[in-house]
Amino acid sequence: MRNFVFYNPTKLVFGKNTIDKIGEYLKKGKIKKVLFLAGGGSIKKNGVYERVVRSLIENDIEKVEVWGVRPNPVLSKVEEAIEVAKKESVEAILAVGGGSVIDSAKAVAAGYYYEGNVWDFYLEKVRPKKALPLYTVLTLSATGTEMNGNTVLTNERTTEKFAFGSIVVYPKVSIVDPEVQFSLPEHQIVNGAVDAISHVMEYYFDGAENTELTDRIDEGIILTLIETTEKLLENPKDYEARANFALSTTLALNGISGLGHKGGDWASHELEHAISALNPExxxxxxxxxxxxxxxxxxxxxxxxxxxKFGENIFGIKDDNTEEVAKKAIRSLRNWYKKIGAPITLKELNFDYSDIDNLTEIACKHAPFGELVKLEKEDIRKIYEIAYE
Amino acid sequence: MRNFVFYNPTKLVFGKNTIDKIGEYLKKGKIKKVLFLAGGGSIKKNGVYERVVRSLIENDIEKVEVWGVRPNPVLSKVEEAIEVAKKESVEAILAVGGGSVIDSAKAVAAGYYYEGNVWDFYLEKVRPKKALPLYTVLTLSATGTEMNGNTVLTNERTTEKFAFGSIVVYPKVSIVDPEVQFSLPEHQIVNGAVDAISHVMEYYFDGAENTELTDRIDEGIILTLIETTEKLLENPKDYEARANFALSTTLALNGISGLGHKGGDWASHELEHAISALNPExxxxxxxxxxxxxxxxxxxxxxxxxxxKFGENIFGIKDDNTEEVAKKAIRSLRNWYKKIGAPITLKELNFDYSDIDNLTEIACKHAPFGELVKLEKEDIRKIYEIAYE
Structure with missing residues (x-):
C-alpha cells in the first residue's frame, strides 16, 4: 500500500427532499448572492429549478442566472460565466445540474480570482490559489464531481479536452436527491454507470499492490453499480436502486476508491477525452x-x-488458468456493456477507420500517459484499432 | 436507504515515516505552541516520542507535556490537562497515542473554551460550540477516533462511562504511521480487531434496509480485519497487513461504514461500557x-x-435454512474471537455471576437503548446472563 493523504471537506447531503434545503445551507454559509449555473433547461421540466428557486427565496438569497452549459462543457461558456460573476459580485457559485455544470462551476469559482485566462489551470501553467465557495445540486449521478476537486473542460478553439484538480474547488456542500433522477432517459443511466465503473477501474488497475481493503471497497462499488443499473433499466422509479446507484457514483471518485493506490492509471480517460474532443456529441x-x-x-x-481477481470477484469467473480468467473478465465486461445498451466500438460512435489517425494525434498531446503501462504513440494507435470494431 | 449528511473534515496522513511530518502540519496550521498529551510512556520506548519532538523542534513549535492518560481514560486526567492548557495558553492539542489519548484530547480541546465542567458534554447537558484545533499521531489502530468527532470517558467519581460526538472535535490532521505499531503486544492487535469489527457491526445490524453499497463496504472492512489480524499474529512486522489493518480500523468509524443507516445500534457498546466502568482493567x-x-x-x-447475510458473506456459510445460517454466523464469530485469543465470557474477565446485578444497574442508567431492539432492564440482564459462561 502506498502512502497517501486523504482530505475531502465536501459536505454531502443525501436523500429524499434534500434539494429543498439548498437555501438553508447557503444561508448557513453566510451567502447572500449566488451565480446560478445550469445546463439546457431540463431542470425546468422536472421541477428542480422551481424547488431550488423557492428555497433561495425563502432564505433571502439573490441569484444571477447563467444557462447553457452543455455536455462536454466548453471554455467559452465558462468565460461568459466568469464575466457575469465578476460584474455581479456574487459570493458563491450554485451549480444545478450534472457533471458538466459542476465541472464548469469549478472553473468559474477558481477563474473568479484569476487575472489571466482560466484555461491556464487546465494547461497546468498555474495552480489556482483561491476560489469562490461552490454549492451544488446534483441532478445526474455519474462523474463524482460533486465530491471532489476535479474538473474537465474542452477548449473549442484548440479541440483540447483537459482536466485539473485542486483542493480549492471542492464543493462546500453537495446535495444529492436521488428522486429527482427518476425522469432521466435510459442512456444517461447507462453512461453514468460506465463512467463510475471506469473511475473505480482506473484505480483498481493502476498496478498498486497490497490494496486489499480498497480492492474490496472498489469491488463493492462496481457490484452495486451493476446490480442497480439493471434494476433502474427495469424500473427507473426504484428509489432504493437509485439511491445505491447515486451513492456508488459519488464514492467512485471521492478519494475512497483510490486509497493507497498509485493515483490511478487514467490512460483510458485520456483516450476517451480525444474521442469526445473530436466529436462532442x-x-x-x-x-x-x-x-x-x-x-x-x-x-x-x-x-x-x-x-x-476482477473476473472472479465481479463476474464470478472460475478457471485454473489465470490468463483465461483475465480474458473472460474483459469479455464479460464488454458483454455487460452491450447488454445495458452501451456502445462497445468506435464504429458504433460513427467514427471511420481513418479517424484513428486524428484520435491518435489528439491523444498524443498528453502522451506518454498511463500508470500500469506508459502508453506511447504506437500503443495509443493500437488501442484505438482494438476499439474500432 | 435513510437520508444522511456525510461531512468529515479530518485530513488523514497515512503511511511510512509520516510521523516525522507532524511538525510541518502544525506549522502549516500556524500553530506555535501545543499541549502534548500522552499515555504511560510506551512512546518513549518505540521511538515515537523522539521523532515527534524532533519534528516539533525543526518547525519551531513549543510544547507543554501532560502524561499519564490510561486505557479507559478518566475525567480527572482531562481536568488536569485542561488546567495546564489554559494556564499555558496553548494554541492546539497534540495527542500522541491510542484511542484513550485521542478521546481525552477531544475533551481537553472542547473543555478549553468551556466555563463549566467538561463532564457536562458527556451528560449531554450542553453541546460544545468551539474547541482548540486537535492534531493526532496514532500509535494503536483500534477505535477509529483519529477520524471522527466521538469521545468516550469514564468519570471515576460516579463510575459512569459516557460518550459524546461533535463536529468541533474532529482532528484537523491525523497521522497514521503503521510501522510504529510493529512493537504492539498481541492482545492489543486482538482488542483493536474486535473493537473495529464491532463498530462496523453496530451499523450493519441496526435494522436499516436497502443499504447494499454500505453492506459491501462493511463486509470488506470486516473481511480485511479478519485476514490481517491472522497475518499480524503470525508476523507483527508484516507492513502490508499492518497498513490494511490500520486503514480498516479508521474506515470502520469515520462515517463511511454507516452511510444510509439508522445511526447504528450501539446497544453492545452500552453493555460494554458498564463492564469496563465496573472493572477498568x-x-x-x-x-x-x-x-x-x-x-x-x-x-x-x-x-x-x-x-x-453476514454469515454467508463473512464466513462463507451455506444452508437453505436462513435461521441456521444466522445461528452459525454467531457461532463462527465467537469461534474466531476464541481463535485469536479474545475472551468470550464474562467469567474469563473475572466477573462473578453476582456481578450481573451490578452490570445491569450501571448499564440501565442509559436504558432503554439499542436501535434494532430497544433493550429494557430485563433484556439487559438476559444478555449479560448469555455472556456469563
Missing part, C-alpha cells in the same frame, strides 16, 4: 465503454493476476 | 468480544435475513 460514458475494454485487452498481460 | 475490545455475540444471540430473530 459522444457522451463521456459512451466513449469510456468503447475504449476501456480495449485498453484492458492491450495491457492485461502486465498484471494478469489483478485482471483475474 | 478490562480493555474495551475484550469487553466487546464477550458482549457482542451475546447481544446477537438475544436479538437475531428480529432480523434473521441480515444475520444470515
Amino acid at each position: 459522444v457522451a463521456h460514458g459512451a466513449g469510456l465503454a468503447v475504449v476501456f475494454p480495449a485498453w484492458m485487452e492491450y495491457v492485461f498481460t502486465k498484471n494478469v493476476e489483478k485482471f483475474a | 478490562v480493555a474495551h475490545g475484550a469487553g466487546l468480544a464477550v458482549v457482542f455475540p451475546a447481544w446477537m444471540e438475544y436479538v437475531f430473530t428480529k432480523n434473521v435475513e441480515k444475520f444470515a
